[in-house]
Amino acid sequence: MTVLSDIRLPASRAETVADALLQPILAGAWRPHDRLPSEHALAETHGVSRAVVREAIARLKSDGYVETRQGKGAFVAAAPGGNAFRLDMAADDDHLLELRMLIEADCAALAAERHTERDLHNLRAAQAAMRDAVAAGGLGLAEDIRFHDVLAEAAHNPALRRFAAFVGRHAREAMQLARLSQLREQNRLAEIEAEHGAIIAAVASRDPAAARTAVQNHIASGLRRHGL
Amino acid sequence: MTVLSDIRLPASRAETVADALLQPILAGAWRPHDRLPSEHALAETHGVSRAVVREAIARLKSDGYVETRQGKGAFVAAAPGGNAFRLDMAADDDHLLELRMLIEADCAALAAERHTERDLHNLRAAQAAMRDAVAAGGLGLAEDIRFHDVLAEAAHNPALRRFAAFVGRHAREAMQLARLSQLREQNRLAEIEAEHGAIIAAVASRDPAAARTAVQNHIASGLRRHGL
DNA sequence: GGGCTAAACCTGCCTGACAAGCTAGACAAA
DNA sequence: TTTGTCTAGCTTGTCAGGCAGGTTTAGCCC
Incomplete structure (x- = not known):
């Protein structure tokens, strides 16, 4: 039961892409209000379909790292990570x-x-x-x-x-x-x-x-x- | 600038579905380890495509409310909401x-x-x-x-x-x-x-x-x- | 130069399809 | 009857292509 939940499941492609996008935001390489590459471009560079990219961005959106506006693109949020507080990352x-x-x-x-x-x-x-x-x-x-x-x-x-x-x-x-x-x-x-x-x-x-x-x-x- | 961010954007369909799924989990109507309806069924009942349902479930997944397993379905997590702490909902x-x-x-x-x-x-x-x-x-x-x-x-x-x-x-x-x-x-x-x-x-x-x-x-x- | 239009992007959403994992029931063998 | 195998049918994961609606931009006309 609990043992099973300890097994590290292979990350889905959406998670992989989400982490790849999150890294430059956390590191500050992409600053607030910067525009992310388009979904089409991200799909191509990561070798996945647009659906996977959309799922990855959806996760970042719900955590408050990025905001999207139809017709304009996806942008790093003004206050990245402001929606959710997580302890699973880098918590000593x-x-x-x-x-x-x-x-x-x-x-x-x-x-x-x-x-x-x-x-x-x-x-x-x-x-x-x-x-x-x-x-x-x-x-x-x-x-x-x-x-x-x-x-x-x-x-x-x-x-x-x-x-x-x-x-x-x-x-x-x-x-x-x-x-x-x-x-x-x-x-x-x-x-x-x-x-x-x-x-x-x-x-x-x-x-x-x-x-x-x-x-x-x-x-x-x-x-x-x-x-x- | 800041004024714009105050405008309540119309919730996307994925958000609407995500909230609709979150409610019974928070209320306890769906208990841990319960199985959610299939993506196909949810798409039909909510009148959206499967892609939208998948985006909604992706958000619930990243917050730790549901877990999915290929071939089996989506389930309410053992400790719902254990991944992220939010203040935007029901915070006096x-x-x-x-x-x-x-x-x-x-x-x-x-x-x-x-x-x-x-x-x-x-x-x-x-x-x-x-x-x-x-x-x-x-x-x-x-x-x-x-x-x-x-x-x-x-x-x-x-x-x-x-x-x-x-x-x-x-x-x-x-x-x-x-x-x-x-x-x-x-x-x-x-x-x-x-x-x-x-x-x-x-x-x-x-x-x-x-x-x-x-x-x-x-x-x-x-x-x-x-x-x- | 100023204003208008159309083309080219972008995200939001949909349809249809296939692959891979899982389950239950049919079915054959002991 | 019991046991083992196999298949049909479900599930999620992923892909491709397309349309709708908003935004930008470049070019055209005045």
Whole structure:
């Protein structure tokens, strides 16, 4: 299942062309408002059909790297890449994990200020669910993800919550969650639960600084658990 | 120039189809690993050609919402939207601006801990450039953007810096920068410079908490200046 | 020179076709 | 009946050619 998704599929021709077009934009060789070669010319130089070129340009367009105007051509956007933020390219693991720690700390600090009774209830329920999952012999991975999402929800900022989920997913991938199976033997799942409890306590006491610290401690411990 | 980019272009058919396909995915009506209708069927139901459907699916693919496999079909991705983070959809302005404040505060706090002499020099140079631009009768908009980017650079986390620039651009759009022209009359550009100076001082004294506060004060003042 | 027109580009979109991967059912063999 | 093979029919990936509509440009006429 997950193994299959790790296999690097051979990039389609459209992706190949898209990357080839993206490179000079990122490198600055093609500057904003510069005109790209015509679809016909690109098809010829890359040895593909126009349909493939159009698909490649469609991808760059949706990411905000290029803009097209009928009859005029395709142009490098004024603010290249302004539509979408990606972490898959040139994202150092250390920096990614630090970004996650910052975001989650922000979530916790806001949650400490704004949480409702319902938020607290959800946090405790999420922690209980993880405890049950571990007791049942599982790793509680889904429940851990759920806990962090509930924490982000308590910050009452949907944009922040969405980004926390986005960064969290990438961070977990970077940490190679397969190694989580080691955790059980080392009996460290209790540690995680204690740290989650500390976060809940800080949030419940409406102490932003303490909540921030509790999250930093939790994620730093997580990195240590994974030997990072 | 900038006015033109404000005009809402009529969405292309490919975009229309892409949005139509995205909706049930975001709403959860189509769950991960569900199979989408075939390109032929989608073309028929939406009254477009297969090429348009392919362009729409290409966009969803690059954002990580769907995955396709030759001979099998197109499927909702295991983690929909995992490739790209977007702010243009369903992003409340208030939440967006708060997100920006959090990120920039994180940048300042890290900068306070990690900045080099060169970073400090760059910060002061950026502030001086803005002062010069204002003295020359301009608004110093580009210089302001540059100042905030230099601050993010001083945090020494490229992923964080890229995201700060991403959020900053969207936040500035949300603030309707056209209104910046009012600033000059109100002689509030001096305020901005003073606030930038406070940030530099906090960073230079290696005080993360003070740097965080200075940024929060700066951005909150900016919102006030824009009547938000 | 100034204004108009037509030709030559460009992107947006369509049609029809073939190649390659995959699936299910028919069908023959044990 | 069970097993193995094969084929027909689906899917996506790619190609070629064409038309419609917008834009530029060069040439022509006044």
